[in-house]
Amino acid sequence: MKLKNTDALIALKVQNRILLETRRVTNPVTTKNARGMERHVLVCGGPGCHSSGSPGIAKLLEEELTRQGLSEQVKVIQPGCFGFCEKGPMIEIHPDNTTYCNVSADDVATIVNEHFIQGNQVEGLLFMDPNTKKRFSSDLPFYDGQLKIALRNVGYIAPEDILEYIAADGYQALAKVLSMNPTSVIKEIKNSGLRGRGGGGFPTGLKWELTRKSEAKQRYIICNADEGDPGAFMDRSILEGDPHSVLEGMLIAGSAIGSNHGFIYVRAEYPAAIHRLQVAIIQAQEYGLLGKGILGSDFCFDIELKYGAGAFVCGEETSLIHSIEGARGEPSVKPPYPAQKGLWGKPTCVNNVETFANVPPIILKGAEWFAGIGTEKSKGTKVFALAGKVRNVGLVEVPMGTTLRQIISNMGGGIQHDKAFKAAQTGGPSGGCIPTKYLDTPIDYESLAAIGSMMGSGGLIVLDEDDCMVNIAKFYLEFTVDESCGRCTACRVGTKRLHEILTKITEGKGTEDDLDKLEILGKIIKDTSLCGLGQTAPNPILSTLEYFRDEYLAHVVDKTCPAKVCKSLLKYYITDKCKGCTLCTKHCPANCITGTAKERHVIDEERCLKCGACMEHCRVAGAIIHN
Amino acid sequence: MCDNISIDDRYHRLDNYIDSLTYKKENLIGILHYAQELFGYLPDDLQWHIAQKLDIPSAKVYGVVSFYSFFTMKPRGKHVINICMGTACFVRGAEKLQAELEKQLGIKTGQTTKDNLFSLDSLRCIGACGLAPVMMIDGKVYGRLHDPEEIRQVLAEYRPNGMLDARGVILETRTSDPEPTRCDI
Numbered sequence: 001m002k003l004k005n006t007d008a009l010i011a012l013k014v015q016n017r018i019l020l021e022t023r024r025v026t027n028p029v030t031t032k033n034a035r036g037m038e039r040h041v042l043v044c045g046g047p048g049c050h051s052s053g054s055p056g057i058a059k060l061l062e063e064e065l066t067r068q069g070l071s072e073q074v075k076v077i078q079p080g081c082f083g084f085c086e087k088g089p090m091i092e093i094h095p096d097n098t099t100y101c102n103v104s105a106d107d108v109a110t111i112v113n114e115h116f117i118q119g120n121q122v123e124g125l126l127f128m129d130p131n132t133k134k135r136f137s138s139d140l141p142f143y144d145g146q147l148k149i150a151l152r153n154v155g156y157i158a159p160e161d162i163l164e165y166i167a168a169d170g171y172q173a174l175a176k177v178l179s180m181n182p183t184s185v186i187k188e189i190k191n192s193g194l195r196g197r198g199g200g201g202f203p204t205g206l207k208w209e210l211t212r213k214s215e216a217k218q219r220y221i222i223c224n225a226d227e228g229d230p231g232a233f234m235d236r237s238i239l240e241g242d243p244h245s246v247l248e249g250m251l252i253a254g255s256a257i258g259s260n261h262g263f264i265y266v267r268a269e270y271p272a273a274i275h276r277l278q279v280a281i282i283q284a285q286e287y288g289l290l291g292k293g294i295l296g297s298d299f300c301f302d303i304e305l306k307y308g309a310g311a312f313v314c315g316e317e318t319s320l321i322h323s324i325e326g327a328r329g330e331p332s333v334k335p336p337y338p339a340q341k342g343l344w345g346k347p348t349c350v351n352n353v354e355t356f357a358n359v360p361p362i363i364l365k366g367a368e369w370f371a372g373i374g375t376e377k378s379k380g381t382k383v384f385a386l387a388g389k390v391r392n393v394g395l396v397e398v399p400m401g402t403t404l405r406q407i408i409s410n411m412g413g414g415i416q417h418d419k420a421f422k423a424a425q426t427g428g429p430s431g432g433c434i435p436t437k438y439l440d441t442p443i444d445y446e447s448l449a450a451i452g453s454m455m456g457s458g459g460l461i462v463l464d465e466d467d468c469m470v471n472i473a474k475f476y477l478e479f480t481v482d483e484s485c486g487r488c489t490a491c492r493v494g495t496k497r498l499h500e501i502l503t504k505i506t507e508g509k510g511t512e513d514d515l516d517k518l519e520i521l522g523k524i525i526k527d528t529s530l531c532g533l534g535q536t537a538p539n540p541i542l543s544t545l546e547y548f549r550d551e552y553l554a555h556v557v558d559k560t561c562p563a564k565v566c567k568s569l570l571k572y573y574i575t576d577k578c579k580g581c582t583l584c585t586k587h588c589p590a591n592c593i594t595g596t597a598k599e600r601h602v603i604d605e606e607r608c609l610k611c612g613a614c615m616e617h618c619r620v621a622g623a624i625i626h627n
Numbered sequence: 628m629c630d631n632i633s634i635d636d637r638y639h640r641l642d643n644y645i646d647s648l649t650y651k652k653e654n655l656i657g658i659l660h661y662a663q664e665l666f667g668y669l670p671d672d673l674q675w676h677i678a679q680k681l682d683i684p685s686a687k688v689y690g691v692v693s694f695y696s697f698f699t700m701k702p703r704g705k706h707v708i709n710i711c712m713g714t715a716c717f718v719r720g721a722e723k724l725q726a727e728l729e730k731q732l733g734i735k736t737g738q739t740t741k742d743n744l745f746s747l748d749s750l751r752c753i754g755a756c757g758l759a760p761v762m763m764i765d766g767k768v769y770g771r772l773h774d775p776e777e778i779r780q781v782l783a784e785y786r787p788n789g790m791l792d793a794r795g796v797i798l799e800t801r802t803s804d805p806e807p808t809r810c811d812i
Contacts, residue, residue: 048757051768085757230713233754268660268697269753271766309656309695312751326655327687328694387715387756394757425714461714475717479751485694 002288005296006175009166016167022075023156028097028138032119039074039116042092044155046081046237046395047272049088053105054078057089060108068112080154080241083395084142087127097138100125130391130413142392142411147373149381150197150234150357151397154241159276162283165244171289173360177252178297185256186212189359191367193379198224198315198352199427199456200532201378201445204359207349210339212257214347221253221262222343222350224320228267228312229428230479232459234383235353237395239266239273242357243280247290247303249356252363254301257349262301265320267308277305312429312483316531317342317350319485330487331531352457354383374400378444382455388425388462389416398443405439408462419464423547427456429476429483430536432543433469452543454536468565469548470555474502476540484533491534494525498541506566510556519545560627567610570626574601574614577623584614584624637665642680651681655691659698668699696750704739704746706785708732711761713752719759720773725749727775728762731782744786 003009022040029037043049043058058078065071082090087101091111098121100111107125114122126135127142148154157164165171177185190205211219223246227235239246250262266274281303284290292300311329313319319329321343342348358380362370371379378400384407387393391413398407404424408414415421423433432453434441441447445455463472477499486492501518504510522538529535545552554560561569574584580598585591590609595601603614615624632640644661648654658677663669669692678685692698710716710725725736732740732747739746755761758770769781 046757047753047755047768048770051755051758051761051770088757227754228751230717230752231715231756232752233756236754269750307657307660308697309660310697310750311695323656324653326653326691328690385715385756387759388718393715393759428714459714461718463718467718472718475714482696483751 001286003295009171009175013166016163019164019167023094025095029095031096031098031121034096035119040094041076043078044082044088044090045078047233048085052089054089057103057105060105064108064112070116077158079157080159081237081395082155085394086392099138101127145406145410146396147381147399148397149361150354150383154237159241159243160279170244171248173363174248174251175295176363177255178295178299182256188367192362192370194358196352197354204355207339208257211347211349214340216347218346219257219259220343220346220348221250221259222348223250223264223353223356224350225264225266225353226308226315228315229457229459231387231461232457233385234458236270236273238353238357240276243276245357246353247280247284249359251301252359255299260300262303263306263324265306265324313485313533330485375444377446382458384458384460386412386460389464390462391416400444401442403440403442415464422465422467423463425461427454428459429479430539431456432539435547452546466563468561468563469544469551470506471565473540473544474506477502480537488530490525490528494521495537505555507568508559512556515552570610572603572608572626574603574624575622576600577620579620584618587613587617641665645680652683663698668702704743706765707746709763710749711753712749715756716759716761721760724760724772727778731779
């Protein structure tokens with residue numbers, strides 16, 4: 001089955017084009033006319049939909065279609081994430097290009113009968129815009145403004161079938177590269193302007209060039225699949241939905257840099273991604289796209305999987321390298337950079353999953369095409385994991401330069417429950433919070449850094465009026481304290497002290513002096529930490545102090561929490577709506593409520609533990625409130 | 628975790644695995660993953676055994692085990708519950724989910740129930756943010772958990788028939804027996 005040369009690859013692609021012909025047709029037919037034609041039903045296999053039962057729905061669809069004698073005509077496929085996680089489980093039917101949302105097992109019989117047999121769309125399962133109440137069977141507004149490059153195949157092809165990847169132009173870029181001079185390949189990537197998508201934003205072409213320039217008999221390629229930012233699932237979706245794109249990206253890098261061994265370091269918390277990668281590697285080996293003499297050339301490349309074990313710091317490239325070497329994931333001082341001296345002392349190029357996924361299209365369509373998308377210094381697109389208090393939680397890929405407002409309002413559908421937007425958090429624990437006044441900032445590496453945040457790996461958490469910014473800063477510090485490797489004092493001790501001060505503030509024991517301490521200490525930690533984790537750990541505090549100082553002042557001066565989150569700062573009291581039923585006295589763990597039957601009760605503020613049990617159990621609306 | 632094989636057999640399997648590797652020392656983390664899968668946790672004597680086999684100091688093995696949060700030196704319960712405390716889940720109520728689980732199980736995060744049925748832990752982001760707040764039981768993901776009753780029902784799926792929950796309430800059984808059997812915890 002090994003492909004002997006490029007011609008064999010092209011022949012295989014042409015032969016298998018038929019696998020994808022029914023999907024993404026240029027002129028979709030109507031549902032009525034589609035009856036009798038070959039149909040494809042794509043059932044979203046993204047992490048959210050998968051956990052909501054989409055494999056079960058796919059199975060039920062297959063069974064029902066068989067029962068109705070339609071199994072020959074209708075093929076059920078489970079590709080990767082469609083991106084619109086809020087509306088999952090989702091299915092897409094082709095060639096009539098119909099999308100159904102929030103599909104449950106109970107809907108299967110109706111779908112088969114109504115849609116496939118009768119030829120009518122099932123109204124109730126079509127997406128409905130919450131504002132206009134308009135129903136959409138295709139071209140959902142969520143996808144307006146998106147441009148899928150890294151996610152081009154995710155949600156489109158079956159990830160465990162290499163033939164579908166090949167039919168979608170898979171490995172054509174590799175074939176092209178094998179006939180090019182390695183320096184030309186590197187030049188192409190440099191000209192495209194592709195920058196590291198893991199958060200660092202370092203020019204990829206330059207990294208490849210530097211690694212190639214380092215004299216050595218052995219060089220290594222590492223794919224950083226240790227997506228540790230909480231709230232980020234971009235890389236997971238690429239690994240699960242289009243694993244071959246990552247393998248192809250690594251092969252191209254290997255050919256350009258002069259390496260024949262690659263590692264994918266994937267976190268242990270992603271068992272599905274690990275499985276997909278294992279399948280993809282075996283298939284690529286079967287077709288001779290990995291191993292010796294690839295496509296008849298003298299290029300040899302092997303890829304090995306390495307597993308993380310739950311350490312966020314291993315996302316930092318030197319820590320990752322130490323982890324592959326079997327040691328504690330502690331970072332080392334740079335320089336020397338991995339491109340000079342990395343894994344086992346050899347020149348090593350570490351790139352992120354999304355970065356690799358962008359490489360094949362750049363080779364096929366050209367650097368100029370890629371550089372034509374985005375802003376002056378940030379080319380191409382970026383995948384964001386939109387989560388938090390937005391209506392539409394999901395995965396979006398947008399050209400650089402798209403504004404935060406466009407992502408949050410258009411694709412995100414605005415804030416849930418019509419609450420007021422407060423801040424957007426980008427860059428995970430290394431990033432900052434962006435307030436309303438900067439919502440029109442075009443997203444690119446430089447502009448986000450200029451407002452005190454960073455691009456990061458793509459996590460974009462939306463916060464509303466019910467979120468306390470001091471508590472959010474404390475949450476991030478809790479994370480950083482846990483994940484600090486402990487090697488340098490600045491980070492190990494510094495982040496702990498920052499966390500202690502924040503805890504003090506949220507418990508109502510903070511002072512204005514503490515705010516100054518946070519700032520000074522934060523800046524010291526940034527300047528003196530050994531690696532990126534420590535250097536960026538204070539960012540959530542420094543950015544919230546800058547944009548939400550009022551909230552901090554309320555905590556330390558007025559001893560209140562404006563968002564009503566910090567329990568110790570809430571003052572509970574009983575209003576005149578109280579009917580004196582004495583129910584609250586029975587649930588109060590501090591016995592601090594007094595009152596006789598049928599008389600308004602009173603809470604002793606001094607002894608109150610602020611647990612909220614009284615309010616939780618009170619049956620009279622408005623009788624017990626907190627400020 | 629493999630329940631039905633003897634300790635000796637487990638050591639045997641572990642040794643075979645280590646012997647099959649070309650590079651042993653560098654694969655310490657992979658070996659620890661395999662060992663934890665076999666034994667459920669990584670106690671001192673197992674770490675010592677691995678150190679001997681790889682010809683490295685046992686302090687090095689301990690250093691690696693204690694560094695990575697995936698590895699545990701304490702035995703876990705039959706079912707491991709992991710609450711996702713990633714930012715997306717945090718913002719959509721993960722702390723409330725945690726409080727409710729602690730209440731229903733009668734233990735704190737990081738502990739195991741007295742009957743060894745459940746261990747409760749937290750981890751950082753499993754990438755199912757579309758379903759926040761999320762918990763994972765033995766690798767299976769449950770999302771959008773706001774309702775205490777729903778949480779109780781999910782836990783009930785893992786309890787053998789007729790067991791008491793933390794509050795001493797007999798749960799509904801799944802057999803057609805009219806009288807539930809009480810287990811001594």
